[in-house]
Amino acid sequence: MTYEELKELLAITHNPMTLTREMVPTLPGLYVWRSKHDDSIEYIGKASGKNGLRGRVWCQHLNPIYLESRPDKIAQDDAQRGFNILHNGKLCIDKSVFRRSIGKAHQLSPGVETVRHIRENCTIAWVTFSSDLLEYIPRWELDLIKDYPPRLNKAGNRHS
Template sequence: MNGKEILINLKASSKIKPNLEKCSVPREQGIYAFFDKNNEIMYVGCAWGEQGLYGRIIKKHLNENYLEYREEKHIKGKDDFQLKNTINKNGKNYIDKSALRKNLGRILSLKPGYETVSYILTNFEFAYTILNKITKDELLNLEKEVISLSSPIYNIQGR
């Protein structure tokens, strides 16, 4: 499968409304996309490893506690809003760690954690394509190709 075929498959797939209690996502590797209500691709990502798509979508993008405090990962200017609205835990200031949520916070001025997750749950649906018979490097290259073909607004450029 190439990037164009994956993109066509993602767009044609039945969309899944994110729901933390009833959402069934496989623990297999693949490429996924979040769509807005007009079926436009807003974000593309890939997942591999033991938790696969489930780990990336449910445990990271939809988990309001998936946060980071590492200051070297914060980008002055881009992360200013989240940095002014950090979640303080044990004396450390946390912002979103998920690339999707971090970019939602940057573009829409959403606070980390609850606000970014709520935005995803309210405004997005997702679809995925399972790609088990390829290497991690092949998966990453396909993700880049799909991003290049679809230009999603919430993807980090130059990844």
């Protein structure tokens, strides 16, 4: 696969409203969240963990209980902390950087509201990588972010 072929494959989108767990591959890859309204790129990320894209997209971005409680108060978390969402008795924020960014941009509470917004307002595209191409994932993620500056990727953010 070439970088140009990668960009073509990332044009094939899926609707998260109809997506099922089984539809999301367990292979590593890159993914792109787009706005359903104008097809603009919202977020670009990589999934290189043992559960691949399913672990990142299904278990994190689309899982409303993927929340975290931080013992230290961080100013960037204030927008979500203000909704007073509790998980296991602790004040929580979205654990996914993408979801926190969505929540902050649209003033949504963490968990159910951010996931609902993603499902209703975004599409997702992904490309899986065979083992001989895994080394390209980090570089091509950065190239995509540079070529198509996503609205919600933070400058210098390397966590996807």
